[in-house]
Amino acid sequence: xxxxxxxxxxxxxxxxxxxxxxxxxxxxxxxxxxxxxxxxxxxxxxxxxxxxxxxxxxxxxxxxxxxxxxxxxxxxxxxx
Amino acid sequence: xxxxxxxxxxxxxxxxxxxxxxxxxxxxxxxxxxxxxxxxxxxxxxxxxxxxxxxxxxxxxxxxxxxxxxxxxxxxxxxxxxxxxxxxxxxxxxxxxxxxxxxxxxxxxxxxxxxxxxxxxxxxxxxxxxxxxxxxxxxxxxxxxxxxxxxxxxxxxxxxxxxxxxxxxxxxxxxxxxxxxxxxxxxxxxxxxxxxxxxxxxxxxxxxxxxxxxxxxxxxxxxxxxxxxxxxxxxxxxxxxxxxxxxxxxxxxxxxxxxxxxxxxxxxxxxxxxxxxxxxxxxxxxxxxxxxxxxxxxxxxxxxxxxxxxxxxxxxxxxxxxxxxxxxxxxxxxxxxxxxxxxxxxxxxxxxxxxxxxxxxxxxxxxxxxxxxxxxxxxxxxxxxxxxxxxxxxxxxxxxxxxxxxxxxxxxxxxxxxxxxxxxxxxxxxxxxxxxxxxxxxxxxxxxxxxxxxxxxxxxxxxxxxxxxxxxxxxxxxxxxxxxxxxxxxxxxxxxxxxxxxxxxxxxxxxxxxxxxxx
Numbered sequence: 001x002x003x004x005x006x007x008x009x010x011x012x013x014x015x016x017x018x019x020x021x022x023x024x025x026x027x028x029x030x031x032x033x034x035x036x037x038x039x040x041x042x043x044x045x046x047x048x049x050x051x052x053x054x055x056x057x058x059x060x061x062x063x064x065x066x067x068x069x070x071x072x073x074x075x076x077x078x079x080x
Numbered sequence: 081x082x083x084x085x086x087x088x089x090x091x092x093x094x095x096x097x098x099x100x101x102x103x104x105x106x107x108x109x110x111x112x113x114x115x116x117x118x119x120x121x122x123x124x125x126x127x128x129x130x131x132x133x134x135x136x137x138x139x140x141x142x143x144x145x146x147x148x149x150x151x152x153x154x155x156x157x158x159x160x161x162x163x164x165x166x167x168x169x170x171x172x173x174x175x176x177x178x179x180x181x182x183x184x185x186x187x188x189x190x191x192x193x194x195x196x197x198x199x200x201x202x203x204x205x206x207x208x209x210x211x212x213x214x215x216x217x218x219x220x221x222x223x224x225x226x227x228x229x230x231x232x233x234x235x236x237x238x239x240x241x242x243x244x245x246x247x248x249x250x251x252x253x254x255x256x257x258x259x260x261x262x263x264x265x266x267x268x269x270x271x272x273x274x275x276x277x278x279x280x281x282x283x284x285x286x287x288x289x290x291x292x293x294x295x296x297x298x299x300x301x302x303x304x305x306x307x308x309x310x311x312x313x314x315x316x317x318x319x320x321x322x323x324x325x326x327x328x329x330x331x332x333x334x335x336x337x338x339x340x341x342x343x344x345x346x347x348x349x350x351x352x353x354x355x356x357x358x359x360x361x362x363x364x365x366x367x368x369x370x371x372x373x374x375x376x377x378x379x380x381x382x383x384x385x386x387x388x389x390x391x392x393x394x395x396x397x398x399x400x401x402x403x404x405x406x407x408x409x410x411x412x413x414x415x416x417x418x419x420x421x422x423x424x425x426x427x428x429x430x431x432x433x434x435x436x437x438x439x440x441x442x443x444x445x446x447x448x449x450x451x452x453x454x455x456x457x458x459x460x461x462x463x464x465x466x467x468x469x470x471x472x473x474x475x476x477x478x479x480x481x482x483x484x485x486x487x488x489x490x491x492x493x494x495x496x497x498x499x500x501x502x503x504x505x506x507x508x509x510x511x512x513x514x515x516x517x518x519x520x521x522x523x524x525x526x527x528x529x530x531x532x533x534x535x536x537x538x539x540x541x542x543x544x545x546x547x548x549x550x551x552x553x554x555x556x557x558x559x560x561x562x563x564x565x566x567x568x569x570x571x572x573x574x575x576x577x578x579x580x581x582x583x584x585x586x587x588x589x590x591x592x593x594x595x596x597x598x599x
Contacts, residue, residue, distance in 0.1 A: 019560060019599055020544025030307045033168045036553055037310040037336055038492050038524050044340075057340050058313055065311075 006080050007072045009050050014068055017042040026067050035065060047071070053078050086254040087235050087261070088156040090295040091117055098272050098298035104146040105275070105322050107305040109215070111146045113298060116153065122211040123154020123187070123218070130222060132184050134159030135230030137237060139178055141165040141196075142189030144282055144303050147215040149291060151187055152282065154210075160184065161234030163249070164283035168306070169552040171195040177239050177247055181446060182228040186221045193219045228446070237446060238285055240385050241496050241555065243487065245503025249446035250385045257288060259413050259439035260388035264293045267379075267392070268326055268353050272298035275350075277324035279304040279315065279333065284494075285385045286328050289355075299326075312341030320347045327351055330493025331359035331380075335523050338368035345372035357381035357389065359490045359525045360481060363399035370398050382407035382481065384495070386454070386465055388440040390414040391479055406478035407471070414438035418471055418479075423458045428473040431482050435464035489518040491526045494554040498528070501557065504550045505530055510539035513567050516557060517581040529584035530557040532598075537562055540598050559589060560598040 007025060014023045017039040021027075029035040035043065043065075044055050053075065064074035095117035103116040111119070132138060138160040142148050144167070155162040163181055165174045167189075174195070178186065186203070188196065193205050208220040233253040242248040264270065270293050278290040278301050294301040302322035308314035315337065319327065327348070334356045337345065345368070354369065354376050361380050369378060383389040393408025410416045418432035419425055426432035435456065442465070444451035456466045470482040487498040498516040505514035512533045518526035534540045540562055547556050561584075568576040568583075583589065590597050 015599065019556065019558075020546075020548040030310075033306070033553065035310055036492070037333070038527075038554075038558075040310045041336065041340060041523065042558075057343060060311055060340065061313055062307055062311055 004072065006051065006075055007068065010047065010068045010071045010075070013043055013046045013050060014071075016046060023068065025069050028067055030062055030066055040065065047075070051075065051080050053080055085258045086156075087257055087292050087295075088153070088159075088254075090292065091120060091153050091157070094295055094298045101272055101298050102300040103294070104149045105300055105302040106144075106146045107303075107308075109146055110300075111150070115212075116146075116150055119147070119150035119210050119212045120153035120157050122209055123151055124157035126208050126210075126220065127155065127158040127160065127185060127187075130185060130220060132158045132160050133230065135232055135234050136160040136184035137163050137181055137228060137231070137234065139163045139165055139181070139183045139186040139188075140282065141167060141174060141186060141192040142218075143167050143191065144306065145189075145215065146303070147189070147210065147212060147218065148282060149301070149303070150210065150212065151218060152291065153295070155187065156235065161231065161236050161251075163237040163239075164281075165192075165239075166281060166283050166552055167192055168281075170549045171199045172550050173247070173552065175199045177249070178223075179225075180246070181237065181249055182225055183223065184227040186223065188219050188221070190217060190219065193221075196221070231443070234443075236288075238283060238385050241488075241494075241500045242450070243497040243499040245500045246447075247500075248450050251443040251446060252288075252388075253443050256388065256440050256442060257292065260288060261292045261296055263389070263411050263413070263440075264289045265296050268293070268355070270294075270297045270299055270326065274299035274325045275323050276301045277304065277319050277322065277327045277329075278302060279309050279329055281306075285388070286330070288388065289328050312337055313344055316341060316344040316347040320350065323350045324348070325350055326353045326355070328355040331356045331361050332490075332493045332524050334369065335362070335365050338365045339523055342368055342372070345369065348373060351376050353377040353379065355379045355381055357383070358493050358495075361395075361405045363401055363403045363405065366395055366405065367398045380405055380407060382479075383436075383440070384467055384469075386442045387414070387436045387438075387467070390416060390436050390438070390440055393478055404474070404480050406474060406476075406480050408478050411440070414440050416479075417458065417464065418473065419458065423456055428477075429475070431470050431472045433485060434467045434469045434471045434479070436467055437462065437464045441465055489526045489528075491518070491528060492524045492554050494552075496526075496528065496555050501528065501530060501547075501551065501555055504547055505532055505543065507550075508540065508543060508546060510534045510536075511543070513575070515567060515575050515577060515580055517577055517584050519581055519585040527584075528555070528557040529559045529561060529580075529589075531561045531563050531567060531580050531583075533563050533566055537596055537598070543598055559584070561589065562596040562598055564594040564596070
């Protein structure tokens with residue numbers, strides 16, 4: 001199976017906004033408090049830039065950001 | 081309220097008047113005042129059975145929940161003061177805070193207790209009966225270390241960042257806390273019909289208004305789940321679901337809601353009062369809020385943890401784009417003065433240091449040396465808390481915030497001493513020099529960047545992980561930068577912090593020659 005480049009980009013973006021945290025595909029970003037209000041908004045901006053996608057305010061929801069895999073699944077609904 | 085009023089009295093009298101009304105709403109349950117009162121009594125009885133007495137310090141360490149609020153009330157009812165510790169912070173920092181605080185007892189939920197097992201395996205935990213076991217058990221431990229001397233009238237100790245690297249324990253008495261609660265109740269007209277929205281953690285001072293303003297009048301306090309708080313849509317949804325009427329949060333929360341949740345703001349229509357503080361409020365955010373909620377009362381409040389809120393300004397309607405929103409005028413019971421370097425009062429309109437005294441002011445810090453450094457005596461012989469904030473009085477007689485006289489910053493509403501970050505960077509032997517700087521950010525007030533020098537990049541790879549194990553999340557630098565050729569210096573040979581701050585503000589920081597981002 002081809003490597004999921006979007007998922008790799010998501011993991012890289014999460015690592016960038018949460019320096020020092022160990023991030024793998026299924027790291028619980030909310031439960032482990034890796035994502036807070038600042039890193040979340042930085043992450044949204046970074047994903048928008050890196051993946052040329054627009055994320056609406058109403059789409060910034062816990063279910064979409066639970067883990068890198070959840071972000072990947074959400075981005076798939078946006079055609080990524 | 082007369083001197084001698086205790087925060088602990090409010091719950092009992094309110095439960096007698098409003099026993100059936102909702103007291104605490106969390107993501108799972110709603111407790112009535114009768115239930116909250118009963119659980120607090122269980123906690124109180126258990127603590128007294130373990131020897132806790134008036135004036136003792138008792139740590140609360142656990143997730144924010146209805147049970148946590150009951151535990152706090154139970155600690156107060158036992159006569160002790162509560163010391164809330166960040167449940168999401170690194171265990172090493174909790175241990176540092178508790179080690180310096182020397183409490184009589186620790187009360188924790190199961191998750192916090194497990195953390196303590198890693199840093200203090202000798203602590204012996206026993207179940208603490210709450211009569212509310214369905215919410216999960218609470219645990220209590222009595223440290224071996226001798227507890228500190230009892231502090232008369234102790235209500236709570238909140239910890240803030242300290243410039244020397246050690247957190248400062250701010251001691252408030254029932255008198256200073258009650259003075260602030262009295263003002264809140266009166267100014268906001270709180271009643272038993274209000275629902276006060278809480279999104280701050282319990283170790284953060286807005287919760288004093290949330291918890292004890294509610295308990296004073298029989299209002300409900302609605303605890304936003306930590307998992308919802310970072311998401312504008314979930315945040316607004318929670319406020320809407322609980323029917324929040326009063327909201328008090330740090331300014332950056334408002335900014336973040338207006339910038340990434342503008343279309344969601346009408347969902348807050350049940351709000352009648354919004355109170356923000358802790359950071360500079362901009363007209364654009366004020367106007368966005370009023371556009372969505374034209375009838376809301378908006379108060380800009382000012383006051384470090386040490387003084388509680390001591391000035392406020394009510395913003396009446398939309399503001400011109402270039403308006404400076406004042407921090408306003410002094411509260412009844414508080415006194416302020418604006419002075420120059422010789423501690424003499426400056427003329428109105430001139431910038432000076434803001435000094436505070438009065439009924440809302442802290443007793444001091446836990447550490448007497450920190451207390452001695454924080455207070456000054458004006459030429460008339462009176463003692464004042466030196467806030468470190470620079471202010472000036474505008475022509476209307478309202479104070480405006482100008483800046484800081486030291487390296488303390490606000491980031492995401494949290495108070496951060498850059499020196500505390502530098503202390504932990506220096507803890508790695510391979511780090512030769514380090515400087516943390518703040519760059520202004522439109523949403524979060526400031527972003528932190530740290531610059532270090534070392535012989536080899538590999539030597540500093542452990543830094544991000546090391547900081548995560550020692551500092552709370554809001555103090556972790558956004559960027560950690562290794563500088564190849566030494567830190568820039570000014571003509572006096574001192575590290576040029578200004579040049580570093582300018583460097584940190586560059587969008588192309590990562591591509592700048594000689595700099596390596598440490599990840």
